[in-house]
Amino acid sequence: KAGVTQTPRYLIKTRGQQVTLSCSPISGHRSVSWYQQTPGQGLQFLFEYFSETQRNKGNFPGRFSGRQFSNSRSEMNVSTLELGDSALYLCASRLGSGNTIYFGEGSWLTVV
Amino acid sequence: DQQVKQNSPSLSVQEGRISILNCDYTNSMFDYFLWYKKYPAEGPTFLISISSIKDKNEDGRFTVFLNKSAKHLSLHIVPSQPGDSAVYFCAGEGGSEKLVFGKGTKLTVNP
Numbered sequence: 372k373a374g375v376t377q378t379p380r381y382l383i384k385t386r387g388q389q390v391t392l393s394c395s396p397i398s399g400h401r402s403v404s405w406y407q408q409t410p411g412q413g414l415q416f417l418f419e420y421f422s423e424t425q426r427n428k429g430n431f432p433g434r435f436s437g438r439q440f441s442n443s444r445s446e447m448n449v450s451t452l453e454l455g456d457s458a459l460y461l462c463a464s465r466l467g468s469g470n471t472i473y474f475g476e477g478s479w480l481t482v483v
Numbered sequence: 484d485q486q487v488k489q490n491s492p493s494l495s496v497q498e499g500r501i502s503i504l505n506c507d508y509t510n511s512m513f514d515y516f517l518w519y520k521k522y523p524a525e526g527p528t529f530l531i532s533i534s535s536i537k538d539k540n541e542d543g544r545f546t547v548f549l550n551k552s553a554k555h556l557s558l559h560i561v562p563s564q565p566g567d568s569a570v571y572f573c574a575g576e577g578g579s580e581k582l583v584f585g586k587g588t589k590l591t592v593n594p
Binding site (some may be wrong): 397473 | 515519524525526529532549572574578581583584585587
């Protein structure tokens with residue numbers, strides 16, 4: 372059974388640009404969540420989607436957005452990139468509430 | 484407001500000995516706790532979890548203990564192996580569909 376798949380794995384963007392990251396959850400998993408990992412702040416929750424609806428959102432500015440498609444695949448978008456957005460962005464999926472959360476390998480974003 | 488704290492940034496143990504990683508939390512609403520292991524440039528890998536109604540859960544070499552009155556949990560790895568060297572994160576979940584992570588403890592197991 373394939374795990375959580377994230378693309379691209381690595382990317383470099385310039386300040387002011389926007390970026391879209393993609394996530395394919397484990398087959399059958401309907402909940403997808405996104406986390407940001409930085410050296411200073413650790414792992415922080417961005418948002419969670421279930422059946423195409425955002426159920427929960429972390430404390431991030433509106434430049435961070437996401438969506439989920441009918442096949443449970445998810446994308447997150449960051450607009451007007453800032454240097455501080457450089458981080459590892461992790462996608463995670465779970466079958467449903469109360470089930471274990473499984474993470475993908477992450478997308479490394481560098482903003483220059 | 485750090486709801487989950489891992490006060491030891493690093494821990495070094497000898498192969499074959501016990502590794503004890505500690506975690507404290509402040510949010511009484513957490514009803515589930517999880518431990519993840521993370522290698523550089525990879526996503527976190529689920530290790531073991533414990534429900535707040537239990538005080539111990541064991542899976543092979545890994546045991547998690549929960550002390551609700553002290554709001555403290557610990558992960559025991561026995562015996563420790565060099566392949567266990569990684570960063571370990573504890574996380575709490577309280578029905579909001581999100582995990583709140585500690586900042587991690589880097590474990591080094593020396594051969």
